[in-house]
Amino acid sequence: MSAEYTLVLLRHGESEWNAKNLFTGWVDVHLTEKGQQEARRAGEQLLAEGLLPDVVHTSLLRRAITTANVALDVADRHWIPVHRTWRLNERHYGALQGLDKAATRDKYGEEQFMLWRRSFDTPPPPIDPDDEYSQAGDPRYAEADGDMPLTECLKDVIARMLPYWESAIVPDLRERRTVLVAAHGNSLRALVKHLDGISDEDIVGLNIPTGIPLLYELDGDLRPVTAGGRYLDPEAAAAAIQAVANQGKH
Numbered sequence: 001m002s003a004e005y006t007l008v009l010l011r012h013g014e015s016e017w018n019a020k021n022l023f024t025g026w027v028d029v030h031l032t033e034k035g036q037q038e039a040r041r042a043g044e045q046l047l048a049e050g051l052l053p054d055v056v057h058t059s060l061l062r063r064a065i066t067t068a069n070v071a072l073d074v075a076d077r078h079w080i081p082v083h084r085t086w087r088l089n090e091r092h093y094g095a096l097q098g099l100d101k102a103a104t105r106d107k108y109g110e111e112q113f114m115l116w117r118r119s120f121d122t123p124p125p126p127i128d129p130d131d132e133y134s135q136a137g138d139p140r141y142a143e144a145d146g147d148m149p150l151t152e153c154l155k156d157v158i159a160r161m162l163p164y165w166e167s168a169i170v171p172d173l174r175e176r177r178t179v180l181v182a183a184h185g186n187s188l189r190a191l192v193k194h195l196d197g198i199s200d201e202d203i204v205g206l207n208i209p210t211g212i213p214l215l216y217e218l219d220g221d222l223r224p225v226t227a228g229g230r231y232l233d234p235e236a237a238a239a240a241i242q243a244v245a246n247q248g249k250h
């Protein structure tokens with residue numbers, strides 16, 4: 001299998017709510033200073049590897065948008081075309097948005113907590129449209145219209161993300177553009193599951209670290225040449241993956 005297409009996935013750097021250990025989902029929080037640094041480091045890594053994106057696709061959330069802007073600025077690729085879509089947003093965390101992860105784990109127990117966080121098809125309870133962390137009425141989601149979720153499991157994320165992959169990202173790859181996708185822990189888990197053909201059971205154990213570019217070289221059938229891709233900074237990725245897995249533990 002030879003590499004035909006180049007895809008770089010980048011989860012946003014640490015956000016204010018990652019640092020506070022709160023369920024975030026579609027709440028539009030800022031990066032922390034550490035998150036900004038991670039984004040700069042991601043740009044340096046792209047530059048060092050000569051991985052210069054020709055086009056970037058992001059979610060509609062500022063933690064992904066800012067991460068892409070900062071990384072591309074460092075890589076001197078701040079000028080490339082950009083496409084943004086709600087279909088790359090983080091998984092909607094329903095009524096859990098804004099809740100403390102450790103307190104939620106204590107209240108509902110490890111099993112329910114992990115079901116909500118990582119199971120393939122168990123969504124959290126839906127958010128009330130009047131909840132302070134609801135996105136109801138947010139003009140940026142006018143285009144999502146009737147598809148706007150009130151909660152999502154990973155299966156739902158795959159269903160809303162794949163049409164965008166097929167219609168917008170794949171055509172860029174076929175044009176042999178180096179594509180950067182700047183998104184989120186769970187929307188990138190959805191994409192990685194699709195690319196690597198990971199089973200519904202095995203995806204439960206996969207976590208994506210913040211701010212470390214993940215390179216996928218794809219063959220002519222859009223299959224990864226190396227399963228799982230390659231983190232540009234594998235050591236930092238291994239430590240950060242463990243930190244995501246441990247979230248919610250005291």
Ligand SMILES: O=C(O)[C@@H](CO)OP(=O)(O)O
Pocket residue numbers: 018022023024025026090091093117185186244247
């Ligand atoms: O809160 C969230 O939106 C996500 C990503 O930060 O958390 P988790 O890793 O628990 O799915």
